[in-house]
Amino acid sequence: MSESLSFEIHHKPDFSILAVRLAQGQQIMAEPSAMMSMDSTIKLKAGLKGGLLKSIGRGLGGESLFINTFTAERGEGEVVFAPGPMGDLQHYYLNGTGLMLQRGGYVANGSGVDVTAKWQGVKGFFSGEGLLLLRAHGTGDIFFNSYGAIIEVDVRDQYVVDTGYVVAFEDTLQYNITTLPGLGIGRKLKSFFLGGEGLVCRFSGSGKLWMQTRAIHPFLNWVHPYRPQRKARN
DSSP: OOOOOEEEEESTTTSOEEEEEEOTTOEEEEOTTTEEEEOTTEEEEEEOSSHHHHHHHHHHTTSOSOEEEEEEOSSOEEEEEOOSSSBOEEEEEEESOOEEEOTTOEEEEETTEEEEEEEOHHHHHHTTSOSEEEEEEEEEEEEEEOSBOEEEEEESSEEEEEGGGEEEEETTEEEEEEEOTTOOHHHHHHHHHHOOTTEEEEEEESEEEEEESOOHHHHHHHHGGGSOOOOOOO
């Protein structure tokens, strides 16, 4: 069993940061842009992880092709991570189950965890978030982020969530993408082929699900009227 990392998550739930205390020889892998600070005892090495094909798969899943590896080579030390979205951070310890992550949700993982892209076929296309989800498996710690705060739901039968609010879920859950009942045919076609409002994820089975309290597309719709306008010339 992989040794659990020593960590703290500060400033929840709006601008969370992750502080990981590495013992001598311990490692943590993270997105290249996530590191905020680190002690001088930590050595950073950047590169592809898992080979070119796995790296390309992570890229298609909304993450960087490259992974930064932080190793406590000259004694214990601390690394602090700050993800891009204005939101929360969540820890999950993998021990036999897999975890599915939304596009752009991955932050960091321990050395016993492998993060790969998983083809979702039509389900991925209809989600409006890309053809791939990320799947974390193995034994150890993984950290993921949200836009807004995180709500954890213990699904025991069925549960319906707008696709824009899904952050992560255990792979013991099954899911299907569909439109909201009551939408007109025009709205349904727009949702299926262009993504966006009206698409929901219907979960079934037993497992944990994490949702975010904000979604990026409604925020962009709210900001859009305030964007700078170019004045027409006479």
